[in-house]
Amino acid sequence: MRGTGKxxxxxxxxxxxxxxxxxxxxxxxxxxxxxxxxxxFMAVPLIFVVSNAFKPLDELFRYPPRLFPRNPSLDNxxxxxxxxxxxxxxxxxYIMNTIIITGGGTLGHVIVASMAAYPLAKHDFPGRKxxxxxxxxxxxxxxxxxxxxxxxxxxxxxxxxxxxxxILPAFSYGLGLYLMKQFMEQIPxxxxxxxxxxxxxxxxxxxxxxxxxxxxAWLTLAVLQFQTMxxxxxxxxxxxxxxxxxxxxxxxxxNSGPARQGAAAVVTLIIAAIPITFFIICQxxxxxxxxxxxxxx
Amino acid sequence: xxxxxxxANVEQSGKTVSRDAAKLKSAGEWSLISRxxxxxxxxxxxxxxxxxxxxFTVLPVTMSITLSFTSFNVLEPPVFIxxxxxxxxxxxxxxxxxxxxxxxxxxxxxxxxSYFMCLLFAWIINEFRGKLRAFITLIFYAPSISGNAYVVxxxxxxxxxxxxxxxxxxxxxxxxxxxxxxxxxxxxxMFLIIVQLWLSLGTGFLTFIAGLQTIDKTLYxxxxxxxxxxxxxxxxxxxxxxxxxxxxxxAVMQITQSFAxxxxxxxxxxxxxVNYAGTTIVTHLLDYGSIRYEMGYASAIATVLFILMVGxxxxxxxxxxxxxx
Numbered sequence: 307m308r309g310t311g312k313x314x315x316x317x318x319x320x321x322x323x324x325x326x327x328x329x330x331x332x333x334x335x336x337x338x339x340x341x342x343x344x345x346x347f348m349a350v351p352l353i354f355v356v357s358n359a360f361k362p363l364d365e366l367f368r369y370p371p372r373l374f375p376r377n378p379s380l381d382n383x384x385x386x387x388x389x390x391x392x393x394x395x396x397x398x399x400y401i402m403n404t405i406i407i408t409g410g411g412t413l414g415h416v417i418v419a420s421m422a423a424y425p426l427a428k429h430d431f432p433g434r435k436x437x438x439x440x441x442x443x444x445x446x447x448x449x450x451x452x453x454x455x456x457x458x459x460x461x462x463x464x465x466x467x468x469x470x471x472x473i474l475p476a477f478s479y480g481l482g483l484y485l486m487k488q489f490m491e492q493i494p495x496x497x498x499x500x501x502x503x504x505x506x507x508x509x510x511x512x513x514x515x516x517x518x519x520x521x522x523a524w525l526t527l528a529v530l531q532f533q534t535m536x537x538x539x540x541x542x543x544x545x546x547x548x549x550x551x552x553x554x555x556x557x558x559x560x561n562s563g564p565a566r567q568g569a570a571a572v573v574t575l576i577i578a579a580i581p582i583t584f585f586i587i588c589q590x591x592x593x594x595x596x597x598x599x600x601x602x603x
Numbered sequence: 604x605x606x607x608x609x610x611a612n613v614e615q616s617g618k619t620v621s622r623d624a625a626k627l628k629s630a631g632e633w634s635l636i637s638r639x640x641x642x643x644x645x646x647x648x649x650x651x652x653x654x655x656x657x658x659f660t661v662l663p664v665t666m667s668i669t670l671s672f673t674s675f676n677v678l679e680p681p682v683f684i685x686x687x688x689x690x691x692x693x694x695x696x697x698x699x700x701x702x703x704x705x706x707x708x709x710x711x712x713x714x715x716x717s718y719f720m721c722l723l724f725a726w727i728i729n730e731f732r733g734k735l736r737a738f739i740t741l742i743f744y745a746p747s748i749s750g751n752a753y754v755v756x757x758x759x760x761x762x763x764x765x766x767x768x769x770x771x772x773x774x775x776x777x778x779x780x781x782x783x784x785x786x787x788x789x790x791x792x793m794f795l796i797i798v799q800l801w802l803s804l805g806t807g808f809l810t811f812i813a814g815l816q817t818i819d820k821t822l823y824x825x826x827x828x829x830x831x832x833x834x835x836x837x838x839x840x841x842x843x844x845x846x847x848x849x850x851x852x853x854a855v856m857q858i859t860q861s862f863a864x865x866x867x868x869x870x871x872x873x874x875x876x877v878n879y880a881g882t883t884i885v886t887h888l889l890d891y892g893s894i895r896y897e898m899g900y901a902s903a904i905a906t907v908l909f910i911l912m913v914g915x916x917x918x919x920x921x922x923x924x925x926x927x928x
Contacts, residue, residue, distance in 0.1 A: 333834060424648060432635055444656075445856075451670075455670075459658060477651075477655050488849060489848065509648070526812075
């Protein structure tokens, strides 16, 4: 906030890379070692998640446990495949449900929340502060107890047991609005003001000034919302087996018996791998955007 | 209570005066109705979000708070009983006292520690470039988006000799016999805190990384000319003040995460846990809400937790306003 004005003077100066400016060699080495140690702590449990999926059953119960499998095999994957083919709802159906629920919930939330965040960040309309503080307060209410009232409302609206019962509430999660508003506040007012002088409408400004300038924010939000929607099994509202998402079906298969430890390890891997993959896809854009869009006064 | 969320606005409100408000000042007096008319576009933009938000959030939360003054078993209609739930909660519920104690210990440790971890790691990662940077970000962020992958900690903390931690400690002769970690009262909370910290580089962390991206790079050159000497000064005088909106946001996220802890406790320590060593406010709430179907009582627990969170949020937001001064 504080320095956005200062930047203008140096607009045409070709920047040096930041590394090097105010950086000491000793400091860099220390940071590197520190990150290495912490990285190992973060990574080891996940390495187990991956390697367990490839361990044959006898190695899953081996003492002492081993980080990497000695005889990696795809048996667990084959087991899961057999279990999946026994399901009476075809798995392609579950996958389609997940695409509709996760895709719809993510896209809708990013659009609806960022539309509302722009006026909250940059307009001075009556009710603005009150509305925003209600959103922030709502983040602090435990969702577990709102399930019963939610169920009543969704039944009253007649959307129970449809995709909408899971997707529509997701549009209005508090997190996205709050996140987008915080980022939009950093956009210099002069940028918006000059667009207004050029005759742009507020909708035009939202689309062609605000959204391009907060691309890291809405990509971040997309990652977060994707993960939330992917974890949403919708079991409360979706009664029909044909409407349930993939994660529900996978957990159902492996929760049904201890003999399915191998398949369960694969399911844990799949459930973790999908949001991580989505994150990797978005990550490069989150990181690269700001170097080109140049948010300056 | 009302100004909690507004805190975030306070600094900005002066600057974000739209053209309408500017006219408002010069004209002196404008009626509320004409201000609303002038801002028609604002209301159109916020309408879709807030219609859904009121239907699916405000209404259920209000209903829950109302239910906290009733006895409600989901099947029969709720019966108004006044403050009885709250009286029972504070005077007759010993386990709730344990739950509050555990939650506060848990939140006071994991809240600040994970907040600073998010900030520290995001800041360090920002020093790296290219592929290496993307890789480190992935390693640190992955645990928090891996769904229920944290159940892998069950393998690590298993109570027999097959457990990984037991295996290592037995191998090093630090233990004579395996310890049943998650069934031993004094270890439960400690391991829950460790697992939570492993999971905590999530929303706040990602927001900080994106926030660091948004900082105008020329500020750093200007700062170097102004006599900033090392990375620590740069962090305090340039980086942190420039990402204040993200800092405020991250704080709210970390508070809600550390007070609402429940899933990891249930998965790793069970519910109820040994001698209630892993009981938190939310596991207690789930016990009443989804096992005993005492929704009125569960709603009262939720309301108490809500007030605790709002209170800590106020304190934290006040502290954060001092950043960079």
